[in-house]
Amino acid sequence: MKSHKATRNPMTGIRLLLALGAAALLAASCVTNPITGQQQFSMVGKSQLLALAREAVPSQFAADYGTATDAQANTYVTQIGRRLVATLTPADVVFPDMPFSFQVVNAVYVNAYAFPDGTIAITRGMLAELENEAQLAAVLGHEIAHVNCGHTASAMSKSMVYGALLAGAQGYLAHRESKYTDLAGLAGQIGGAVVLASYSRDQERQADQGGMLYMVRAGYDPRGMVDLTRLLVRLGNANPSALEQLFATHPMSAERLQAAETRAGSEFAGRNAGVVNQDAFLSATAGIRKNKEAFKQFAKAETQLANRQFAAARATVQAGLGLAPDDTVGLLLLAQASQQAGDNSVARAAATRALQLNPAAIRAHGVLAQAALIDRDYDTALQHLNTFGHQVPGDLNTLFCRGLAYDGLGRRGEAAVLYNAYLQRAGTQSSEGQFALGRLQQFAQ
Ligand SMILES: [Zn+2]
Secondary structure, three states, X not given: OHHHHHOOOOOXXXXXXXXXXXXXXXXXXXXXXXXXXXXXXXXXXXXXXXXXXXXXXXXXXXXXXXXXXXXXXXXXXXXXXXXXHOOOOHHHOOOOOOOOEEEEEOOOOOOEEEOOOOEEEEEHHHHOOOOOHHHHHHHXXXXXXXXXXXXXXXXXXXXXXXXXXXXXXXXXXXXXXXXXXXXXXXXXXXXXXXXXXXXXXXXXXXXXXXXXXXXXXXOOOOHHHHHHHHHXXXXXXXXXXXXXXXXXXXXXXXXXXXXXXXXXXXXXXXXXXXXXXXXXXXXXXXXXXXXXXXXXXXXXHHHHHHOOOHHHHHHHHXXXXXXXXXXXXXXXXXXXXXXXXXXXXXXXXXXXXXXXXXXXXXXXXXXXXXXXXXXXXXXXXXXXXXXXXXXXXXXHHHHHHHHHHHHHOOOHHHHHHHHHHHHHXXXXXXXXXXXXXXXXXXXXX
């Protein structure tokens, strides 16, 4: 993971995709899907997959409030992931020697996801819902299979185009009434963009199949996959909004549960019966599971924030912080809800505290940059924008806000370069785009 941070990729998502498209015309080839055995069209090579991931991973991790600070849980998830990867053979993979890595991210919604380079993450929200190691192995095995079958590559290309086009128009700030009649009122939420791939039902079926195969090879009871599927269906019925993203990216169906049941009772019948390692799981994840009730409050607050119910979001997040006072996600949600409600000093204090407790929670720099823009403290805004931009290269809202900050400082040359760069990528449809275009026209007069 560290290597992603160290390497800055100057290509934007769109330009990268154009390059990939051009390369595909020259280098498109057929590869064998390791699960179905069928020939499938592969658009990209391994080095391009790694480049795609280098663009997308830092952005997604920032949106998920950084990697978790719970070393025990991180080590444990890595250990189970590696145990599964160790069972892979050349016949299992489209691209050999992917640099698989596993992390827990701070987000409280229930999901797990994979990037084309084998970067796999599970949210604290999901880890808190699982019951044993076999279910965790099923989750990680499913994600590993998406990587092995090349699903992440094609799905990611689509969602990156979509994500880049929408990024300029997204964010709470972009849609609010212009209470401050301030430049900052135009800026979208920094670090909130999500680029997760979504899969087809066929791909889900294959990932379940591969995941179950790997977990059985690693010594787990295949029922872990059945129980996981049942658990997710139950959670989705009880609390649809908490699993919205999981089901949007990994379509769930009664058929998936049925298929897992059938396979556990036929192909894998009697294998590793009863090996679910519940005690090891409960012990290694205790630090995360103890905050499960707080996560539910934070997840509810996120939904309220997205629905622009700022007062309700603040009350809900305060209830969650009553249970887990120093939680990174809670503090940053408090910061965002407070900023939206016009309470910039609470926003700044909460974001500063979150950053002190967890330097990986770089979304805090987005809140602090916006707080500074609102206060017309453009130098401070630039410091936070540069820190964020260094770790998440290519973030559109950061680009726009840097333009605003230079504009505020009266440095029109630098502002014009940034506004132009923003317009090239995002176009003029968003309110930010309109603003940037208007300023460039004023500069020219
Ligand atoms: Zn999936």
